[in-house]
Amino acid sequence: MRLAKYIADSGISSRRRAEEMILAGQVEVNGQPAVQVHVKVNPELDQVRVNGRLIQSVHKVYLLLNKPGGYLCSVGDPHGRPTVTDLVKDAGLRLYPVGRLDMDTEGLLLMSNDGDFMNLMTHPRYHIPKTYQAWVCGHVGNKAMNSLRRGIQLEDGMTAPARTKILESGNDRELVEVVLYEGRKRQIKRMFKAIGHPVLALQRTAFGFLTLKNLAVGQYRHLSATEVEKLKSMARGISQPL
Numbered sequence: 001m002r003l004a005k006y007i008a009d010s011g012i013s014s015r016r017r018a019e020e021m022i023l024a025g026q027v028e029v030n031g032q033p034a035v036q037v038h039v040k041v042n043p044e045l046d047q048v049r050v051n052g053r054l055i056q057s058v059h060k061v062y063l064l065l066n067k068p069g070g071y072l073c074s075v076g077d078p079h080g081r082p083t084v085t086d087l088v089k090d091a092g093l094r095l096y097p098v099g100r101l102d103m104d105t106e107g108l109l110l111m112s113n114d115g116d117f118m119n120l121m122t123h124p125r126y127h128i129p130k131t132y133q134a135w136v137c138g139h140v141g142n143k144a145m146n147s148l149r150r151g152i153q154l155e156d157g158m159t160a161p162a163r164t165k166i167l168e169s170g171n172d173r174e175l176v177e178v179v180l181y182e183g184r185k186r187q188i189k190r191m192f193k194a195i196g197h198p199v200l201a202l203q204r205t206a207f208g209f210l211t212l213k214n215l216a217v218g219q220y221r222h223l224s225a226t227e228v229e230k231l232k233s234m235a236r237g238i239s240q241p242l
Contacts, residue, residue, distance in 0.1 A: 002037075002039070003027065003029065003034055003038075004019045006043060006048060007050060008115050009058065009115075010055040012055060019037040021050060021051075022036070023035070026051050027048065027049070029041055029046055029048055043056075058113060061091060061093050061222070062110065062112045063091065063111040063112065064108065064109075064210055064215070064221055064223055065220040066106075066107065066212050066215045066219055066220070067084055067087075067106055067109040068087075068106060069104045071084050072084065072103050073097040073102075073103075075096060084111065087220065095113050096118065097111055099183055105203065106202070107204035110210075120232055120235045127182070127235075128181075128231070128235055129206075130181075130204060130206070131205050131207075132177070132180070133175060133178075133205050134188055134200075135202075136174055136192050137173055137198050137200060138173065138196070138197050140197050144195040144196070144197065145164050148164045148195065149164055152190075159182070159187065160182050162180050163179035164177065164178050173200060209234075210223075210231075
């Protein structure tokens with residue numbers, strides 16, 4: 001295993017930051033300074049110290065959280081607002097949100113301490129479908145729905161085609177299901193604003209094949225090894241049965 005990955009897997013830094021620490025002479029392997037980022041180590045045999053501290057790889061954890069509204073997708077907040085990490089403290093490890101949901105957005109959020117997994121789930125070149133349900137103002141006509149399906153011109157470019165359908169109509173509002181294959185900041189809200197139907201409430205209901213089935217708001221569950229491997233395969237475009 002590459003030294004930088006081993007350091008990142010210990011949870012003390014990102015892989016890029018680990019490479020910087022290696023080049024800065026802050027890392028020792030078996031008592032000797034490591035001066036190249038491409039050094040490889042055997043986690044079972046080698047001792048690695050960062051600034052004199054012995055490190056070890058941590059157990060990888062993958063959670064599915066049903067995020068409530070009112071929580072930031074962050075590991076901390078200087079203003080003291082609640083964060084999603086507050087909801088998973090009893091997991092016993094420092095975990096990070098995989099991607100982001102707005103503070104007022106509810107629903108399915110993955111959390112992990114596996115940096116490679118997080119990158120695979122969120123990098124723009126990987127395309128795992130994400131399903132949302134949005135209550136929006138007014139009644140969305142066929143023309144507006146077709147615009148969403150073709151793609152909407154936003155300030156950061158044209159969106160990829162989305163799958164959409166009306167689930168429910170109420171008094172001057174509708175519940176619309178949207179499936180996206182990309183994940184720009186506040187994308188759902190910006191898309192509906194662009195077609196004249198601002199979002200009133202938003203929930204992510206699925207991430208790939210994962211859903212919120214039997215999971216109460218504010219609760220989480222661990223992903224199985226099979227689910228984790230299937231997510232990785234989906235991101236890489238590999239078909240794998242669950």
